[in-house]
Amino acid sequence: xxxxxxxxxxxxxxxxxxxxxxxxxxxxxxxxxxxxxxxxxxxxxxxxxxxxxxxxxxxxxxxxxxxxxxxxxxxxxxxxxxxxxxxxxxxxxxxxxxxxxxxxxxxxxxxxxxxxxx
Amino acid sequence: xxxxxxxxxxxxxxxxxxxxxxxxxxxxxxxxxxxxxxxxxxxxxxxxxxxxxxxxxxxxxxxxxxxxxxxxxxxxxxxxxxxxxxxxxxxxxxxxxxxxxxxxxxx
Numbered sequence: 001x002x003x004x005x006x007x008x009x010x011x012x013x014x015x016x017x018x019x020x021x022x023x024x025x026x027x028x029x030x031x032x033x034x035x036x037x038x039x040x041x042x043x044x045x046x047x048x049x050x051x052x053x054x055x056x057x058x059x060x061x062x063x064x065x066x067x068x069x070x071x072x073x074x075x076x077x078x079x080x081x082x083x084x085x086x087x088x089x090x091x092x093x094x095x096x097x098x099x100x101x102x103x104x105x106x107x108x109x110x111x112x113x114x115x116x117x118x
Numbered sequence: 119x120x121x122x123x124x125x126x127x128x129x130x131x132x133x134x135x136x137x138x139x140x141x142x143x144x145x146x147x148x149x150x151x152x153x154x155x156x157x158x159x160x161x162x163x164x165x166x167x168x169x170x171x172x173x174x175x176x177x178x179x180x181x182x183x184x185x186x187x188x189x190x191x192x193x194x195x196x197x198x199x200x201x202x203x204x205x206x207x208x209x210x211x212x213x214x215x216x217x218x219x220x221x222x223x224x225x
Contacts, residue, residue, distance in 0.1 A: 035214075037162075045154075045162065045205055047214040061213040062119075095161055103209030104152055106173065108161035 002026040004096050004109035011115045017084040020112045022096030029077040030054045032098040035105045036070060036081045040092040048094070050102070051079060086116045120144050120208050122217035130225040137193040139220045141206035146186045150210035153182055153191045156219075157202045165204075166191065196222070 007021040022034065036048040049060035053072035060068055069082040079096055094112050097105030121144040131137045141151065149169040154162040164173040166182035169189060179194040193200055201224055206217040 044218045045156075045207075045216040047207075047216065059212060063213075097161075101167070103150075103214055104164070104167045106164050108163070111161055 002032075002098065002107040004098055004107060006094075006096055006109040006112045009113040009115070011117065012086050014087055014116055014118055016086050016116075017082060018086060018114050019080055019082040020094055020096075020114070022079040022081075022109050024077045024079065024098060027098075029072075029074060032100055032107075033102050033105075034070070034072060034079040035097045035099070036068075037095045037097060037105070038092045039095065039111070040089075043092075048081065052102075053079070083114075086114075088116050090114060091116045119213055120147060120211055120215050122206050122208055122215055124204075124206060124217035124220045126220060127218070128221045128223060130223050131196050132225045133198060134195050135225075137196055137200075137222055139191040139193075139204055139222070141184075141189040141191070141217050143187045143189070143208055147208045147210035149185050150208055151182075151184070151189050152207045152209065153180075154205045154207065154216075155200075155202045156205065162205065193222075 003025045005023045030053045035050040038046045049070050051058040051070045051072050058070040067084050072079045096109040099106040123142045125140045151169045153166040156162045170182045181192045183190050203219045203221045205219045
């Protein structure tokens with residue numbers, strides 16, 4: 001069974017950086033792409049970016065370019081999303097998701113709430 | 119970026135009835151469209167990809183159709199567990215984009 005288990009909720013000050021993890025199991029880690037998706041409170045889904053664990057070049061949405069870094073550690077089957085220069089607009093649940101096809105996330109983590117507040 | 123417009127924003131349906139949800143793309147995406155279901159407090163769940171292919175384990179009452187700019191998700195006979203928000207997502211061009219969602223509520 002494919003499982004993606006994300007790290008716990010975070011509270012950060014404006015201007016800080018947050019790093020969220022996503023531990024994968026139940027499949028061969030390098031076979032699936034990993035996506036990150038943002039969902040602000042009461043809002044819809046916004047794609048942040050993706051990484052191919054076998055590749056060193058992630059793809060990022062322009063809205064997050066320059067502030068986000070997505071990585072994958074094949075030694076621990078864990079993906080990470082780091083978001084810097086946080087503002088209140090970044091307060092959201094962040095989901096990781098995995099898929100065999102590059103652009104269709106099949107399996108989703110439980111989500112990680114990031115709260116940015118002074 | 120490609121904008122996806124979903125309609126209606128809210129759909130009130132009685133259990134057992136058919137629900138028809140629409141997704142319109144600002145430019146052609148071929149068949150590169152997926153549908154997701156999201157319940158409160160849960161992660162999205164993939165229902166349909168390639169516009170009309172059901173994901174693993176998805177009941178046959180869910181069906182997708184369309185190509186180009188016009189797409190439809192049909193739930194043939196709504197069950198209690200189907201009341202949720204549904205999102206379409208295109209994967210024709212980067213960045214991947216989602217529609218704003220259609221909430222299916224109990225009438």
